[in-house]
Each structure stands twice: as structure tokens, then as C-alpha cells.
Amino acid sequence: MKNINLETNELEYIFSVIGLSNKNGKNYRQRLKKNEQIYNYLLHLNKAVDRLSRKREIVLVDCACGKSYLAFIANYYFTKIARRKIKFVCIDYDEYVITASRAAAEKLKLNNMEFICDDIFNVKFQVKPDIVYSLHACDTATDMTIAKGILEDAKYIMTVSCCQHTVRNKIKKHPLTSITKHGVYKERLVDMIADSMRTLLLESKGYKVNVFEYVSSSKTPKNVMVRAVKGGGLANKNSIKDYKKLHNIFNVQPKLGDYIRENL
Ligand SMILES: C[S@@+](CC[C@H](N)C(=O)[O-])C[C@H]1O[C@@H](n2cnc3c(N)ncnc32)[C@H](O)[C@@H]1O
Secondary structure: OOOOOOOOHHHHHHHHHHOOEOOOOOEOHHHHHHHHHHHHHHHHHHHHHHOOOOOOOEEEEEEOOOOOHHHHHHHHHHHHHOOOOEEEEEEEOOHHHHHHHHHHHHHOOOOOEEEEEOOHHHOOOOOOOOEEEEEEEOOHHHHHHHHHHHHOOOOEEEEEEOOOHHHHHHOOOOOOHHHHOOHHHHHHHHHHHHHHHHHHHHHHOOEEEEEEEOOOOOOOOOOEEEEEEEOOOOOOOOHHHHHHHHHHHHOOOOOHHHHOOOOO
């Protein structure tokens, strides 16, 4: 990826408009970790966009966008530096963040970004999305992101999950209670179970999945990316069998199963 030059006045201005820096373009200290997350996420969005046709507009959907920091910075990179035809659809059910995002886009005179205030699952797309992604979408919003991507047949789906309340609250009787009696281990195991089960469902729908740390854990403890590409390799024929095995051991399943009707 070409370097994003942090010194450009234009990017400094974007930072100040979206609220990641003050009026003089100085990044707020408390936002620096967020910036690292954004740049590292952008690297992976860029790898995906690079593999998509330059001849047409590429549609990216940012689920649970919050104030759309990632979408604004990515939009700057793709349109001004990579010179791609790009459209962003940003979704969040919180009216405050959507109003703030719309105001920022207006101030920046951006007309290729749409902001939708709704539950991710309710949104119907006019154009098929190429990439559906989320960063720290709370709990089942990560499941909704993946479900939307699968149901819309997106080429790429990327998520970095956040809290996993739904799975954590359900996981009670299982053979590893001597491990999960320690809160910190329970937290980590729940993260692994929820994301692993999601990857198996993605594989069952024809996606090749990679799971990796997309940014250092010093920037966020929730730093694991699930990256899925449709038709990106040999299908895992055992995915549903493996999914059922995990379900039998832990007696939980992420909401993704309901959303794509792959219920046990
Ligand atoms: C932790 S914030 C992350 C925001 C942004 N992606 C970021 O990384 O800065 C989670 C966001 O998810 C939104 N959210 C949670 N569940 C949602 C749902 N089902 N539909 C739409 N938005 C949702 C919340 O309103 C909140 O803005």
C-alpha cells in the first residue's frame, strides 16, 4: 500500500472534522490507539480492493460504523491516493453517530458516502456490496455483519469482534470449567469459541477464512480479525460437522446461525 502521508493538510483537516484531532490537526492522545487500529484495518481493506476490478465502482459496507472514522480515512485513501471509484455505506442504529457522520461528510463535501440509521440486519442494499466489514461491532452485531455479507454474496467479509455477551452468558456446563473458572481465561475462550464457530459457518458458505492479529494487542485487546473471501480456496467439507462438535462440547452457538438459518 502506498504510504498515507500523515502530514497532508487535507488528511489533517479530515481528522479534525471527524473528531480524531483538534483544530490544529494535532491528534488527540487518547485517539492515537484508534488511529493505529484504523491504519492497520485499512491495509486489509486495501488488499481486498486491490483485487477488485478498477473498471467499476467498489461498494464497501461499514457495519456498526460509530462515527465512521475508519470509513472516512479509508475513503480518503481510496479516492485521493489509490484513485479508485469507491462508495461507502455506513450503518449504525445510534442516531447521534449517524447525524455526526452525515454532518462531517457534508462539511468535507463527500458525495460517495451514505449513512443509514438502522439495525444492520434491516438494511436492504440497492447495489451488491463487494466488501462488508465491521470494527468492534458489539456482541451480535458482528454476527449480523457476517450474515449480511453472506446473504448479499459479498466477495470479502471482515470483522474484528468486540464483546461476546450472548455467547458468554450461555456458556455454562462444559468440560473446561477448570479453565473458565478464571474470568480472564473465560473471556479468551469465549472469544475463540464465538469466532471459531463463525469461521466454520463462513466456510460452510464457500468462504476461505483467515484469522489473525491485525494490530498489536497494545493498541486494543480486541485485535483479532476474521477475514473471509468467497471462493478463495478449497471448501472445508467438514465445517458443519466441526461446528456441531463445538456446539456439543460448549452448548452454545453465535447468533450468526440464526441469521443465516443454519440452526442446530
Ligand atoms: C464500539 S462501537 C464501534 C464503532 C466503530 N466501528 C469504531 O470502531 O470506531 C460499536 C457500534 O456498534 C453499534 N451497533 C451495535 N449493534 C448494532 C446493530 N445491531 N445495528 C447497528 N449498529 C449497531 C453501536 O451503536 C456503536 O456505535
